[in-house]
Amino acid sequence: MSALRLALIGFGTVGQGLARILADRGADLRERYGLDVRITAVADLRCGSVHAADGLDPARLLAAAGADGTFDAVDAEDRGWDALTTIREAQADVVAELAFTDLATGEPALTHVRTALEHGRHVITTNKGPVALAWPELAATARRRGVRLEAEGTVMSGTPALHLGAELLAGAGVTRIEGILNGTTNYVLTRMEAGADFGEALAEAQAEGYAEADPSGDVEGIDAAGKVVILANRVMGAELTMADVAREGIAGLTRADVEAAAAAGERWKLIGRVERDGQTVRASVAPRRVPATHPLASVGGATNAVTYTTELLGDVTLIGPGAGKLATGYALIADLLAIHRATGGAA
Amino acid sequence: MSALRLALIGFGTVGQGLARILADRGADLRERYGLDVRITAVADLRCGSVHAADGLDPARLLAAAGADGTFDAVDAEDRGWDALTTIREAQADVVAELAFTDLATGEPALTHVRTALEHGRHVITTNKGPVALAWPELAATARRRGVRLEAEGTVMSGTPALHLGAELLAGAGVTRIEGILNGTTNYVLTRMEAGADFGEALAEAQAEGYAEADPSGDVEGIDAAGKVVILANRVMGAELTMADVAREGIAGLTRADVEAAAAAGERWKLIGRVERDGQTVRASVAPRRVPATHPLASVGGATNAVTYTTELLGDVTLIGPGAGKLATGYALIADLLAIHRATGGAA
Numbered sequence: 001m002s003a004l005r006l007a008l009i010g011f012g013t014v015g016q017g018l019a020r021i022l023a024d025r026g027a028d029l030r031e032r033y034g035l036d037v038r039i040t041a042v043a044d045l046r047c048g049s050v051h052a053a054d055g056l057d058p059a060r061l062l063a064a065a066g067a068d069g070t071f072d073a074v075d076a077e078d079r080g081w082d083a084l085t086t087i088r089e090a091q092a093d094v095v096a097e098l099a100f101t102d103l104a105t106g107e108p109a110l111t112h113v114r115t116a117l118e119h120g121r122h123v124i125t126t127n128k129g130p131v132a133l134a135w136p137e138l139a140a141t142a143r144r145r146g147v148r149l150e151a152e153g154t155v156m157s158g159t160p161a162l163h164l165g166a167e168l169l170a171g172a173g174v175t176r177i178e179g180i181l182n183g184t185t186n187y188v189l190t191r192m193e194a195g196a197d198f199g200e201a202l203a204e205a206q207a208e209g210y211a212e213a214d215p216s217g218d219v220e221g222i223d224a225a226g227k228v229v230i231l232a233n234r235v236m237g238a239e240l241t242m243a244d245v246a247r248e249g250i251a252g253l254t255r256a257d258v259e260a261a262a263a264a265g266e267r268w269k270l271i272g273r274v275e276r277d278g279q280t281v282r283a284s285v286a287p288r289r290v291p292a293t294h295p296l297a298s299v300g301g302a303t304n305a306v307t308y309t310t311e312l313l314g315d316v317t318l319i320g321p322g323a324g325k326l327a328t329g330y331a332l333i334a335d336l337l338a339i340h341r342a343t344g345g346a347a
Numbered sequence: 348m349s350a351l352r353l354a355l356i357g358f359g360t361v362g363q364g365l366a367r368i369l370a371d372r373g374a375d376l377r378e379r380y381g382l383d384v385r386i387t388a389v390a391d392l393r394c395g396s397v398h399a400a401d402g403l404d405p406a407r408l409l410a411a412a413g414a415d416g417t418f419d420a421v422d423a424e425d426r427g428w429d430a431l432t433t434i435r436e437a438q439a440d441v442v443a444e445l446a447f448t449d450l451a452t453g454e455p456a457l458t459h460v461r462t463a464l465e466h467g468r469h470v471i472t473t474n475k476g477p478v479a480l481a482w483p484e485l486a487a488t489a490r491r492r493g494v495r496l497e498a499e500g501t502v503m504s505g506t507p508a509l510h511l512g513a514e515l516l517a518g519a520g521v522t523r524i525e526g527i528l529n530g531t532t533n534y535v536l537t538r539m540e541a542g543a544d545f546g547e548a549l550a551e552a553q554a555e556g557y558a559e560a561d562p563s564g565d566v567e568g569i570d571a572a573g574k575v576v577i578l579a580n581r582v583m584g585a586e587l588t589m590a591d592v593a594r595e596g597i598a599g600l601t602r603a604d605v606e607a608a609a610a611a612g613e614r615w616k617l618i619g620r621v622e623r624d625g626q627t628v629r630a631s632v633a634p635r636r637v638p639a640t641h642p643l644a645s646v647g648g649a650t651n652a653v654t655y656t657t658e659l660l661g662d663v664t665l666i667g668p669g670a671g672k673l674a675t676g677y678a679l680i681a682d683l684l685a686i687h688r689a690t691g692g693a694a
Contacts, residue, residue, distance in 0.1 A: 021518075025518060028518065032584070033518060158660050159663055160511070160515035164515065164665075167684070167688070168510050168511065168514075168681060169507070170382075171372060171382070172677055173372075237379070292645075294645075295645055295646075298639075298641075298644065299642075313506060313667055313668055313671075313674050313677055314674070315666075315667065316506055316507075316665070316667040317664075319642050319662075319663070319664040320660055320662065320663040321663075326660075327659060327660050334515060337514070337515075
C-alpha cells in the first residue's frame with residue numbers, strides 16, 4: 001500500500017523519539033510489516049514548522065533540532081505554518097498530536113485533535129488531556145468522519161495496554177480493569193517498603209527524574225485518574241470524564257501502614273479501577289492493599305501494569321514500562337500499525 | 348461486511364467452547380466489533396458431519412452433541428462428508444482445525460491445515476501439532492494463497508500471547524522470549540513449594556485434571572517445546588522445528604532444590620526461552636531459578652505467562668490462563684478478529 005503521510009504537532013521528547021525510531025527502523029517496518037510512514041510536516045513552537053509533500057527525512061529533522069534547535073536548515077516547501085494551519089493544509093493522512101497540554105482544559109491539544117478529526121485525518125496522540133476530557137465527543141467525530149483516534153501512549157507509554165484491551169480482548173467480556181498506572185507513586189511506595197518515609201521517597205523520585213518539581217498530579221492520583229478514564233472509555237465503551245473518578249492519593253500513607261501490609265503478606269499500591277455493574281461503569285483511584293500473590297503485587301519501581309478481568313478468560317495481566325522517550329515514541333508506532341491494519345494493510 | 352463463513356473440523360471440547368461463545372455472544376460480536384461469524388459446516392468423527400451454506404445454528408449443534416451425540420437431528424444440506432471433503436467442498440472462508448493430533452507426526456491435523464490453505468481458506472487452529480512441526484511450509488503456503496494462518500490457542504490458550512508479540516509489538520524489536528507455557532508443570536512446582544514431593548504433586552495435578560494419565564509430554568517439557576517453536580516462528584519469524592529445542596524436564600527436581608531456591612529468594616519455573624543472537628535464534632526448555640522480583644516468579648498454579656524482551660520497550664509481560672474450554676474457544680474468536688481486521692473489517 002502507499003505510504004501513510006504523517007504530520008507531527010510538537011517535536012519535543014516524544015516527537016523526537018518517534019523520529020528516532022523511524023530513522024533507525026523505518027526500512028524494517030516497511031519490509032517486515034508493510035508499514036511505510038512518511039513525515040510530511042512538523043509544527044513545533046521551538047523548532048518552527050516545515051512541510052514537504054514528498055516527505056522530510058527524520059534523521060535530518062533530529063539533526064536540526066539537536067544542532068541550533070530550529071528547522072531553518074531543513075529543506076521544505078512551506079514554512080512557518082502554525083499548528084492549526086499544518087493540520088488543515090499539510091498533505092497528511094495521520095496527525096500525531098504531541099503538543100503540551102494539561103488535564104484541566106486539555107488545550108491546545110484538544111483543539112488540535114478536534115480540528116484534525118474534523119478534517120478527516122486519523123489522529124494518534126500521547127497526550128492524556130484531550131482523550132481524558134473529551135473522549136465521547138472526539139470518538140463520535142472520528143466515527144462520523146470514518147477515521148481513527150488512537151492514544152496508546154496515554155496509558156503505560158508504549159506498553160500496548162489499550163490495544164490489548166480494545167482489540168485483542170474484544171468480545172472476551174471485560175468486566176473490570178485494575179492497574180498500576182503511575183510510575184512515580186509506585187516508585188515512592190516501593191521505596192517506602194525499603195524503609196524510606198513518604199517525604200524521603202518522594203525526594204528520591206524527584207532526584208531520579210520520575211517526579212515533577214510539583215508532584216501533586218502524581219501524588220494526588222490525578223494522572224492515574226486520567227488514565228482510568230481513557231481505559232474505561234476505550235476498552236469498555238464508557239463515556240466517563242475526570243469528574244466521574246472517585247480519587248484518593250498516597251500522601252496519607254505512612255511507613256506504619258506499609259509495614260502493617262507487609263506483615264499481612266500484602267503490598268500497598270495506588271490502584272486505578274474500573275468496574276462494570278450492569279449499565280453503570282464506576283471508576284476510582286485509591287491506595288489499596290494487594291495480596292502478594294496478585295500479579296500486580298510484584299510490580300515494583302516505575303513499572304506499570306494492568307489486569308483485565310474478563311468473562312471468558314478470567315484475569316489477563318500486562319506488565320511493562322510506563323515512561324521513556326523510545327517507549328512513548330513506540331506507542332505512536334503501535335497506533336500507526338493499528339491504523340495500517342484497519343485500513344487494509346497486512347498485520 | 349458480509350459474514351465470515353466457518354467450517355469446524357472437530358467438535359470436541361474446543362469446538363463446543365467456540366460454539367457456546369458464538370451462541371451466547373454472536374450478536375454482541377456482530378454489533379460491537381462487526382465480526383459476523385456463520386458456521387456453515389462441522390465435521391466430527393463422533394457426531395458426524397453437516398453442511399449448510401446458509402449457516403448452522405450453534406445452539407442447535409450444541410444441543411445435538413449433548414443429546415444423542417450425533418448431528419442426525421440437525422437440518423443440513425449435506426451430510427457424511429469426511430474432514431477433507433468438508434475442507435474442499437464446504438462454503439467456507441475460514442477452516443477451524445480442531446481435530447486430534449500429536450507432536451510426533453501432527454496428523455491428521457497437518458493434512459487438514461495444508462489442504463485448507465491450498466484451497467485458499469484462512470485457517471485458525473488450537474492444535475500445536477501442525478504449527479509446531481511445519482510452520483515454515485504452512486506459512487509459505489498461506490502467503491502464496493493470500494490467506495492467514497492463526498494459532499492463538501496453541502500458546503496460553505485464549506490469552507493473546509501470539510497476537511501481542513506478532514502484532515502489538517511489531518517493530519519493537521523482540522530479542523528474547525521467556526515463558527511459563529505449561530500449566531501442569533507449573534502447578535506441580537507450586538505444590539512442591541508448599542511441601543509436596545514431585546510424585547505427590549504430580550498425583551495431585553492428575554487428580555485436579557491438569558495432567559494426563561501419561562504426563563510425560565508435560566513433565567519432559569515436550570508440550571512447552573512445541574509452544575516455544577510456535578513463539579519463535581510466529582513472533583520472531585524464525586523457522587525452528589521441535590528438534591531445534593534444547594529440552595530438559597522437571598522430573599529431576601527435588602524438594603531440596605525447591606527449598607534451596609526459596610532460601611535464596613528464588614523460585615523454580617519450567618522456562619521456555621527463545622533468544623535472537625544475530626541471525627541465529629536459539630530455543631530451549633529447562634527448569635530455571637527465577638528471582639522473586641521477576642514478573643514470571645509470581646505466576647503460580649496452572650497460570651501461564653510470557654515475557655517479551657524488546658529493544659524499544661524493555662520487558663513486556665503477559666499473564667493469563669493456559670487452559671480451559673471457554674478460554675481456548677475464545678482463542679479462535681481472537682483469531683477470527685485478527686482475520687476480520689486483516690481483511691478490512693473495523694477493529
